[in-house]
Amino acid sequence: MTERPHPAWPRRLRAEREARGWSKRETARRLFRAAGITNGRVDSLARQVGGWEDGDHFPRDWAAAYATVFEVDLDDLFGSALDGQDADVDRQRRHLLSCLSALGVEGAVRMEPLEPIREALVSVLPGDPHARIVQDWEEIAFEHGHAFLTTAPSLLLPDLAADLVALQDVMQRARDDEQRRRLCGPAGKLSALVAMTVATLGQPRQARDWWRAARHTADASGDRDLRVWVRGYEAMNALYNGRPLAAVLRLADDAIAIAGGASGAAVLEAMASRAQTLALLGHAEDAEKTIAAMHMRFEGLPGASPDERLSTSAWPKTALQHTTAFTFTHCGPAARAERAQADALALYPPGMRRQRAQIALLQAVTQVRRGDIDTAVDIAGRAVSSLDPGQRTTTIRRGARMVLDAVPEVELSRPAVRDYRAALALPSASGAGAKE
Numbered sequence: 001m002t003e004r005p006h007p008a009w010p011r012r013l014r015a016e017r018e019a020r021g022w023s024k025r026e027t028a029r030r031l032f033r034a035a036g037i038t039n040g041r042v043d044s045l046a047r048q049v050g051g052w053e054d055g056d057h058f059p060r061d062w063a064a065a066y067a068t069v070f071e072v073d074l075d076d077l078f079g080s081a082l083d084g085q086d087a088d089v090d091r092q093r094r095h096l097l098s099c100l101s102a103l104g105v106e107g108a109v110r111m112e113p114l115e116p117i118r119e120a121l122v123s124v125l126p127g128d129p130h131a132r133i134v135q136d137w138e139e140i141a142f143e144h145g146h147a148f149l150t151t152a153p154s155l156l157l158p159d160l161a162a163d164l165v166a167l168q169d170v171m172q173r174a175r176d177d178e179q180r181r182r183l184c185g186p187a188g189k190l191s192a193l194v195a196m197t198v199a200t201l202g203q204p205r206q207a208r209d210w211w212r213a214a215r216h217t218a219d220a221s222g223d224r225d226l227r228v229w230v231r232g233y234e235a236m237n238a239l240y241n242g243r244p245l246a247a248v249l250r251l252a253d254d255a256i257a258i259a260g261g262a263s264g265a266a267v268l269e270a271m272a273s274r275a276q277t278l279a280l281l282g283h284a285e286d287a288e289k290t291i292a293a294m295h296m297r298f299e300g301l302p303g304a305s306p307d308e309r310l311s312t313s314a315w316p317k318t319a320l321q322h323t324t325a326f327t328f329t330h331c332g333p334a335a336r337a338e339r340a341q342a343d344a345l346a347l348y349p350p351g352m353r354r355q356r357a358q359i360a361l362l363q364a365v366t367q368v369r370r371g372d373i374d375t376a377v378d379i380a381g382r383a384v385s386s387l388d389p390g391q392r393t394t395t396i397r398r399g400a401r402m403v404l405d406a407v408p409e410v411e412l413s414r415p416a417v418r419d420y421r422a423a424l425a426l427p428s429a430s431g432a433g434a435k436e
Contacts, residue, residue, distance in 0.1 A: 009077065024046040024047075028048075031045060033069075035175075045176050048176065133174075141190050147159075149306075149355070150351055153393060154390055157194070157201070167187055171187065181220065182221070188217035188226050188230060189230075191217050192233055192234075194210045195210035195213075199237050215231065224262065224266075228256075229269065231255035235251035235255060239273055240394060242398065253274065255270035265304075265313055268320075271294050275287050275294065279331040302314070304316040318347045318352075325340040325344045334366050338366055345359045360382075361400060361403055363379055365403055374414070374416045376403060404421060
């Protein structure tokens with residue numbers, strides 16, 4: 001196998017700098033001045049200067065500034081490499097736009113010419129436009145988290161994908177590594193939301209790949225809460241996608257270990273995954289201890305509304321009561337489970353229909369265990385049929401199967417049970433239910 005020839009431009013950059021007696025930091029300062037940036041992070045850009053001189057990657061966004069500070073022609077400095085970089089970016093952009101079109105984002109190509117106009121407006125506003133970019137994308141990720149709770153997954157996915165394409169373009173044009181690292185925060189959150197969405201659409205393989213991307217992006221952000229949050233939701237996602245319970249428990253424990261002794265809301269989803277998994281494994285004592293620890297941690301958190309369910313810095317009481325209801329449904333006395341279910345149902349607003357249906361499915365499981373099977377399948381059937389087809393996610397379908405799995409084998413021929421299975425087209429295979 002022959003090695004690819006090293007390009008000439010990295011050696012030229014180093015030679016031009018050294019001929020002027022500049023350090024990498026001095027070069028970084030001059031590049032910032034040439035780009036009109038007055039408050040850039042010199043240390044970060046100096047590290048990039050070293051990477052460019054080693055040929056690690058091409059300084060696409062800084063090529064013009066280099067030509068200015070070295071007082072040389074742009075083509076003379078970089079030669080054909082500049083054309084190759086632009087061609088690569090154009091090809092990638094066209095490919096991503098075609099992917100958006102395939103997802104049904106028909107306006108992606110038509111609306112693209114508006115983006116330079118918006119960027120030009122933002123660039124002339126007072127203050128540093130770069131400082132606003134991360135905040136804007138954090139707000140976009142937060143809004144998608146709200147939408148996930150109530151929007152049909154098939155409608156949410158195209159919007160998520162379009163924003164991820166836009167964010168990727170912003171990250172490519174980030175002024176330095178520090179800004180790119182900060183943008184990894186909303187990118188990690190959006191990637192996790194894509195993973196959740198494709199999972200609820202019944203695509204476990206794509207969900208697995210997106211969870212991997214979300215983990216890597218969260219790790220690159222350096223934000224411990226985000227790293228914990230992503231892994232906690234991955235564990236919950238693994239639970240309702242029917243992965244081995246030992247694997248779910250490992251994911252939850254990994255998130256808890258990363259959190260360490262830190263207080264805060266980010267770790268609660270991992271703890272919830274752990275409690276529910278232990279309940280399904282029949283480890284009632286350990287599950288109840290986890291629930292007790294969650295309640296203690298929750299008491300120290302600020303209040304949060306139900307639609308802040310997917311925030312990294314908040315965890316609403318609806319989530320706590322849902323976890324408690326699930327856990328006691330599977331490993332506690334029926335009366336205790338029913339109290340927890342009623343408390344959870346009372347907290348969910350009417351608009352959170354999927355979550356209310358999940359609680360109803362837990363109530364149905366408890367009725368099976370009380371021996372009232374006809375009432376159980378009636379409750380479960382009404383819970384599922386109350387949802388539009390687009391809202392009957394993987395989580396809902398697994399919860400419906402969970403009711404069927406609780407029915408004793410000798411009762412499976414009961415007419416009400418047969419009708420329930422036929423109406424929902426449910427297989428008899430066992431599965432776990434978890435919250436969204």
